[in-house]
Every structure is written in C-alpha cells, then in structure tokens.
Amino acid sequence: MDLTMSCSSLFLFFLLFFFISLHIHFLVPASGYFQPYQDCVPYDCGDQQISYPFRHKEQPNHCGYPGYELGCDGDNLTLSMMSLEYRVIHMDRGAQVLEVARTDLWEDICLHIYVDTTLNFSLFSYTSSDLNSTLLYNCDYSPTPQPYSFSCPGSRKGFFVPPGDPATPAPGVCKSSVLVPISPEALRLLLSTFPGSSSSANISEVLRKGFEITWIADTSQCKKCNESGGRCGYGWTRQEFNCFCHDGVYSTTCDRQGKPGILGTKAIIGIAAATGAAIVIVLILMLSFGKKQMIRRIMALIKQRSEHFDGEWKIKGLISSRRYTYKDIKRMTNSFTEKLGQGGYGCVYKGKLQDGRPVAVKLLKKLKGNAEEFFNEVVSISRTSHVNVVSLLGFCFEGNKRALVYEFMPNGSLDKFIFDKNNTLEVDQLLSWDTLYQISLGIAHGLEYLHRGCNTRILHFDIKPHNILLDANYCPKISDFGLAKICPREESIVSLVGVRGTNGYIAPEFIIRKIGGVSHKSDVYSYGMMVLEMVSRRKNIEVIVDRPSEIYFPHWVHRRLELREELGLRGITNEEDKVNAKKMIVIGLWCIQIDPRARPCMTQVVEMLKGSVDALEIPPEPSLSSPSRYLTACPCEFVFARE
Structure with a gap:
C-alpha cells in the first residue's frame, strides 16, 4: 500500500509539474501576444506623430525598427x-x-x-x-x-x-x-x-x-499592414517585420494570407482552460492523499519558475535594447580578455560590437533571489534617453548568466580623477575647475531628467563618483541603476524595505525615519556629498591630518565659509576658478541638509549652478539639533509642494 501511495504521489508530482511547465512556457507568453497591437498605438506629440519605423521611448522595443x-x-x-x-x-x-x-x-x-x-x-x-x-x-x-x-x-x-x-x-x-x-x-x-x-x-x-x-530602415511593408487594419512592428518573434493585428501577429498583413506568428484566440483559451482545470484536479487529488509537504515544495518550485518567467516578460515588454546570448558576450569581449574594473556586482570588460564600436560589458556575479537588481537596471535605464545618462546597448539573460552591454566611456569613472593621490599633477591638469564645474552641472541635468523628465520618476539611490562615467570629452553620464526605484511622477514619498546606497552617500532619512520620508531628495543628498568630494578631491569621511578634531569635510569647509577664510583648494588660478569652487561648495552644502525639505530639488540645483554666485546664501551647518533654523533659511522651500 505504501509503495502504491508513493508511486501515485510520484506520478501526480510529475503530472502536476508537466501541466505547470505547459502553463508557464505556453500560456503565460500567450497572454502577451495580443498586447503588441495595444502597445504600438501611434503616439501624438504636438502636431507630429510617432509611428513605425519610430517608436516612443516609453513603448516596447517591438513597436519600432531597432535604434529608432x-x-x-x-x-x-x-x-x-x-x-x-x-x-x-x-x-x-x-x-x-x-x-x-x-x-x-x-x-x-x-x-x-x-x-x-x-x-x-x-x-x-x-x-x-x-x-x-x-x-x-x-x-x-x-x-x-x-x-x-x-x-x-x-x-x-x-x-x-x-x-x-x-x-x-x-x-x-x-x-x-x-x-x-x-x-x-x-x-x-x-x-x-x-x-x-x-x-x-x-x-x-x-x-x-x-x-x-x-x-535607412525599409518601410515599404508597413503600408500594406496599415491598410489591412494592423500596426507595424519589428522583432516580436524574429529579427524581421511584423504586422500586429487584433487577433495575433502576422508576417505581412491582417488578411490571414500572411504567415501567422502565433496561435489563435480560441486555441489559447482552450489551452488555458484545460491547463487550469488539470492543475486544480491534480491539487485536489494530492490534498486527498494528505501530501501537504510535497505540495509546499511544488508550490515553491512553481514560484521560482514563475519569478524567472516574470522577469523574462518584464524585460520583453519594457526594454529597447538588444538581447545577446552568452556566446555573443564571450565573442565581443574576446573571452573576457581586457578587464576595465571590478566591484561587488561583478566585473566590467572592454568589448567590441560587430560594427567596430567599443563597448563596456558588465558581467554580473550569481545573483540572489529573482535577480531584482538586474531587472531594475535593465528596465530603469531602458526608459531613459539623455546625454547625461549612460546608454544601455544590450543585455544577456541566459540561465544564471547575466550581462549588461553599455556604451564605452574612454575616461572611466569620476572616482579615479578625484581620489587618485598617486598622480596628483596629471589629475589637476586633466580636471580643471571649469571641467569639474561642467561635470557637476551635467550630473545635475541627468538627475533632473530622471526625477522630472520621464513619464515615470526614476530614483537612483546610489549616486557616487564610482557611478559617474566620463566620455572622451569628460561629459558625465549617470550609470549603475541596480538600486533604482521607478515610481509615478506624482509620488513624493516612496516605500522601501531596508537601506539603499553606499556608506558616505546614504541620505539620513534612510536611517532616521522621523526626519522625513525617502524621496527624490535622497538622490539630492548623495549628489551634494559627491560634489563636496569633487571640490576637496578626497572622500568626505577621511581625517584631515593637520586638524584631527575635524574629520568631516563639510563641517570644515562650512566653518571656513562662515569665517570668510581662504579654502586652500588645489589648482585655483584665477577668479573664475574661485567662483566655480564656491558655487559647488555652497550648493553641495544646501544639498546635504539633514531635513529633506531643506534641500533643493535638482531643477533648483541646475538653476543655482547656472546663476550668479552672489545670489547664493550660505546654508546653515547640517545638523540634527535645530531643523527650524535651516527650514526657514532655505530660499526655495515653498516650491517643494508643487513637485
């Protein structure tokens, strides 16, 4: 009897696993097959319209020809x-x-x-x-x-x-x-x-x-598709033209003479009904045998597989970048020959696309859980298009192999220019005060775009010099969106579990919740800390050797400003350098105010950077002791209610 029960349970387990696999592999993708027709509605912008071969940046990549x-x-x-x-x-x-x-x-x-x-x-x-x-x-x-x-x-x-x-x-x-x-x-x-x-x-x-x-894209096929009531797209099944119709995806038109790309509605509904009924029957049978522990294991397996395919379809529906195989990644990096850098996330290698363009390939380590950071980065950055945000050119999502392909930044990350003490003379020559100022302005523009320029607000939560890349002209680009949070633009406060960011740049509201909620002002704090590091050309938390009691650079520089003492900053040669340095310091100090309400938004940061230094008030020293003092001192507090 026990042997019979064991065999029955085993049979039921495999039967259930078969139907679950069928449901996940066949039914779940099918649920998205009709979505392309809705996804690819022409997008009106003023008196112009975005339609194939172009697509709006918020539309899925299958709505337009690659790159348009x-x-x-x-x-x-x-x-x-x-x-x-x-x-x-x-x-x-x-x-x-x-x-x-x-x-x-x-x-x-x-x-x-x-x-x-x-x-x-x-x-x-x-x-x-x-x-x-x-x-x-x-x-x-x-x-x-x-x-x-x-x-x-x-x-x-x-x-x-x-x-x-x-x-x-x-x-x-x-x-x-x-x-x-x-x-x-x-x-x-x-x-x-x-x-x-x-x-x-x-x-x-x-x-x-x-x-x-x-x-250059060929649009000759699109006219026939539109005339048949369809909408044009590309690359839904293979790298070829698609005609999206009410009932499915076809190769040329919606008149059913074109080669169909998917199953019809009735077939999918039938499979869905049969699969659902089979799952219910098998679960009832297993419950009747009292195999609750086995059910829990199976449900855990179902959850794991469901999360994997949820990730697959999350990426499929939202990204605009090309998908590569792991074999492609190895080929473009020459089997990971030239390493550019390494971090907790994995390693970055230099690569080359088939057209000869250099790229940076971030190969991620084995990820925990459902690879949330990987999905965050792909989905977040695929929603962006800005000169100060790094471009994601492609990705690899193959089993446990995960890689991201970015545009190559010849000058690497900002940290090596402001923290490298072994090459002081060369660094000073490369990064003049004007260049530092332009970099701080570019990063501010990029953050302003993420906070206000997208249809959705993207909060980065890991702004630091290591995540700012510099192109050949030292134009800064924000990178590494693994900790990013996407939320509607009207949301001011976001709900997060745990602390996000890097020590030294984490906003105090992550630690002391009573001072305010986590919001886009948390990125402002990180930006302010980074700008002050650019000014001092060292980490803010380092000890000042000749002033061991003043271990925190913001406090030290604030005291100097209040006393109108010389800052003794390296590389200042003229009045313009002094103006740029003072702007960066004053704005940095405003950005790191403890109370989030006292910090400017990034739009105001841009305005202050572009404005006159004489119009900038010296902010109060960041402190937990007297919030009322710096709240009244903030010159832009009443604007925050409209963000």
Missing part, C-alpha cells in the same frame, strides 16, 4: 544619438527625411561640452543639401574679414564660420571647434538677413533652422 527611438518634450519630438539630443522640426515620411536641430544649440550657442555633430550611420545619413559650418570657441585671433562673432560668459571670443567662408583662424588659435551642419535655407537667412552680424541671438536663429537626415 523618439522622445516627446512638451510638444516637441526629440531624437538622441551619439551622446547628443536633437529636436525634430519636421518629419517627411514619404521621403524618409527628418529635419533636426541640436537641442544644446537651440537657445544658446555657448556650449558647455564641445562635441562635433556625428550621426549613427547604421541608422541615418546626411542629405546632399546639408552644408558644414563651424563654431569656434576661446579664440585669441580675429580674422579679417571678420566672420560672425559672439561672446560666452567666462571665455574669450567665439566665431561662427559659415560654409565656404575663407576667414578661418589658423590651427591652434581657437581652443575648441564644433562642426554643425546647416541647411541651404539657414545659409540664405544668414547671408540675406544677418550679413556680417555679430549677434549670438542671430546665429542661434540660423542654427535653429536645422539640417536634414534620412533614415
């Missing part, structure tokens, strides 16, 4: 490409032409980062009508005849050199130059309306005319 992602800033379409953002002025679908202009030059030609206009030529190309112009910055030369000149705060004269203008300064006369294509219409405006004008506003008006680029 657009954002919507108010009523304006935006395109991010090669570390730059462009405003889409006009879209001509018939000719497959976009008229675009650089957003960093839209309002002001005084750039913070000098980057040439470069296209991703696997996706776009210039048109034959585009003309090359040049912006020259920090020049010690005034050519004759004098071209269009302009001035930027804190720098020498700049010049705009139109196409074909012979009055270009000799090499080395201007410290920086930026290539910007313009249209024939823009050139005509320049020559007819502003001949010889030296107004930066006039030059900005010319650059706002933009230039044209063509997209």
Whole structure:
C-alpha cells in the first residue's frame, strides 16, 4: 500500500509539474501576444506623430525598427544619438527625411561640452543639401574679414564660420571647434538677413533652422499592414517585420494570407482552460492523499519558475535594447580578455560590437533571489534617453548568466580623477575647475531628467563618483541603476524595505525615519556629498591630518565659509576658478541638509549652478539639533509642494 501511495504521489508530482511547465512556457507568453497591437498605438506629440519605423521611448522595443527611438518634450519630438539630443522640426515620411536641430544649440550657442555633430550611420545619413559650418570657441585671433562673432560668459571670443567662408583662424588659435551642419535655407537667412552680424541671438536663429537626415530602415511593408487594419512592428518573434493585428501577429498583413506568428484566440483559451482545470484536479487529488509537504515544495518550485518567467516578460515588454546570448558576450569581449574594473556586482570588460564600436560589458556575479537588481537596471535605464545618462546597448539573460552591454566611456569613472593621490599633477591638469564645474552641472541635468523628465520618476539611490562615467570629452553620464526605484511622477514619498546606497552617500532619512520620508531628495543628498568630494578631491569621511578634531569635510569647509577664510583648494588660478569652487561648495552644502525639505530639488540645483554666485546664501551647518533654523533659511522651500 505504501509503495502504491508513493508511486501515485510520484506520478501526480510529475503530472502536476508537466501541466505547470505547459502553463508557464505556453500560456503565460500567450497572454502577451495580443498586447503588441495595444502597445504600438501611434503616439501624438504636438502636431507630429510617432509611428513605425519610430517608436516612443516609453513603448516596447517591438513597436519600432531597432535604434529608432523618439522622445516627446512638451510638444516637441526629440531624437538622441551619439551622446547628443536633437529636436525634430519636421518629419517627411514619404521621403524618409527628418529635419533636426541640436537641442544644446537651440537657445544658446555657448556650449558647455564641445562635441562635433556625428550621426549613427547604421541608422541615418546626411542629405546632399546639408552644408558644414563651424563654431569656434576661446579664440585669441580675429580674422579679417571678420566672420560672425559672439561672446560666452567666462571665455574669450567665439566665431561662427559659415560654409565656404575663407576667414578661418589658423590651427591652434581657437581652443575648441564644433562642426554643425546647416541647411541651404539657414545659409540664405544668414547671408540675406544677418550679413556680417555679430549677434549670438542671430546665429542661434540660423542654427535653429536645422539640417536634414534620412533614415535607412525599409518601410515599404508597413503600408500594406496599415491598410489591412494592423500596426507595424519589428522583432516580436524574429529579427524581421511584423504586422500586429487584433487577433495575433502576422508576417505581412491582417488578411490571414500572411504567415501567422502565433496561435489563435480560441486555441489559447482552450489551452488555458484545460491547463487550469488539470492543475486544480491534480491539487485536489494530492490534498486527498494528505501530501501537504510535497505540495509546499511544488508550490515553491512553481514560484521560482514563475519569478524567472516574470522577469523574462518584464524585460520583453519594457526594454529597447538588444538581447545577446552568452556566446555573443564571450565573442565581443574576446573571452573576457581586457578587464576595465571590478566591484561587488561583478566585473566590467572592454568589448567590441560587430560594427567596430567599443563597448563596456558588465558581467554580473550569481545573483540572489529573482535577480531584482538586474531587472531594475535593465528596465530603469531602458526608459531613459539623455546625454547625461549612460546608454544601455544590450543585455544577456541566459540561465544564471547575466550581462549588461553599455556604451564605452574612454575616461572611466569620476572616482579615479578625484581620489587618485598617486598622480596628483596629471589629475589637476586633466580636471580643471571649469571641467569639474561642467561635470557637476551635467550630473545635475541627468538627475533632473530622471526625477522630472520621464513619464515615470526614476530614483537612483546610489549616486557616487564610482557611478559617474566620463566620455572622451569628460561629459558625465549617470550609470549603475541596480538600486533604482521607478515610481509615478506624482509620488513624493516612496516605500522601501531596508537601506539603499553606499556608506558616505546614504541620505539620513534612510536611517532616521522621523526626519522625513525617502524621496527624490535622497538622490539630492548623495549628489551634494559627491560634489563636496569633487571640490576637496578626497572622500568626505577621511581625517584631515593637520586638524584631527575635524574629520568631516563639510563641517570644515562650512566653518571656513562662515569665517570668510581662504579654502586652500588645489589648482585655483584665477577668479573664475574661485567662483566655480564656491558655487559647488555652497550648493553641495544646501544639498546635504539633514531635513529633506531643506534641500533643493535638482531643477533648483541646475538653476543655482547656472546663476550668479552672489545670489547664493550660505546654508546653515547640517545638523540634527535645530531643523527650524535651516527650514526657514532655505530660499526655495515653498516650491517643494508643487513637485
């Protein structure tokens, strides 16, 4: 009898496992098969519309051709490409032409980062009508005849050199130059309306005319799909065109003549009903035998498998990046030959894509539980598109093999520049005070975007120098979203279990809950601590050797400011350096106020960095003893209620 019971239980176990596997592998994916038609509704942005081959950045990747992602800033379409953002002025679908202009030059030609206009030529190309112009910055030369000149705060004269203008300064006369294509219409405006004008506003008006680029993706199949009532997409089943219809996914049109990509509705409903009924029957039978312990084990197994597939579909529905196999990862890194860095998460290796582009591949260690940090990073960063947020190019999710493929940052992370004591002279030469200021401003822009620029608010919770990457031009990019939290924009306080972050940068409200809830102001605190480290070029918690009683840099620098003493900071050579250093210090001290309400939001941080140093008040010393003092002192407290 015991043997019969044991065999029956074993049989029932395998029968249940079979149906559970069938349910997870077949039914669960099927539940998403009809979603693409709903996912890929054309997205209206002002008087323009985002539809195939493009997709809105919040839509799943199968709604557009790979790489064709657009954002919507108010009523304006935006395109991010090669570390730059462009405003889409006009879209001509018939000719497959976009008229675009650089957003960093839209309002002001005084750039913070000098980057040439470069296209991703696997996706776009210039048109034959585009003309090359040049912006020259920090020049010690005034050519004759004098071209269009302009001035930027804190720098020498700049010049705009139109196409074909012979009055270009000799090499080395201007410290920086930026290539910007313009249209024939823009050139005509320049020559007819502003001949010889030296107004930066006039030059900005010319650059706002933009230039044209063509997209390469083939859209010939999309017309038939749309005419049959479908919506166009790409890569749902394989790397090919898809026509999403009410009842499924087809290869060409919704007229059922195309090759079907999925099962019909009735078949899926039938399988769902049969699988559900079988599971209920088997559970009842097992309960009748009193095998509760076995049921608990099976349910634990079901939960584990369900979490794995939940992760699969969470990624499938939300990301825009390419999925690689582990074999692909090994190939692109040459079997993990060149290590760039290592941390608690795993190792980072240098790699190369098939088109020759260098990449950084983060190979994660074996992850706990349902790999929450991996999903966090993939899902969070896939919702972003900003010049100061690192781009995720792809990922690997294969069994227990997890890897993330990022754009390669030649200058690595910020920490090696501000904490490296072995190469002081070289570090000082590389990171001038102007560069440090521009880096702090770029990070502020990136955090402002994460907190306010997305449809969902992304809280990073691990801002520190190690997670700020620098490209070839020292443009900062926020990375490592493993601890990030995604929440609706209207939410101010978030619910978290445990402490998130790194010691030295964790906001006090994580530890002392009575001072306030965890919110986007927690990122502001981490940002402030990091900025103060950039100023001091050392960790805030290090002991000051000649002042052993003052082990906390923020307290030390605050006392110096109150007494109007010299700060003795390294590398300051002129008045502009002093202004940049003081701005960073004062803003950093505002950001690390103990009470979250006393800290500025990132939008205000950006405004303070761009504003006059004379308008900045010295904040009270961060303290737990007298919250009322610094609450009344905060110059922007009443704005917080509207965030």
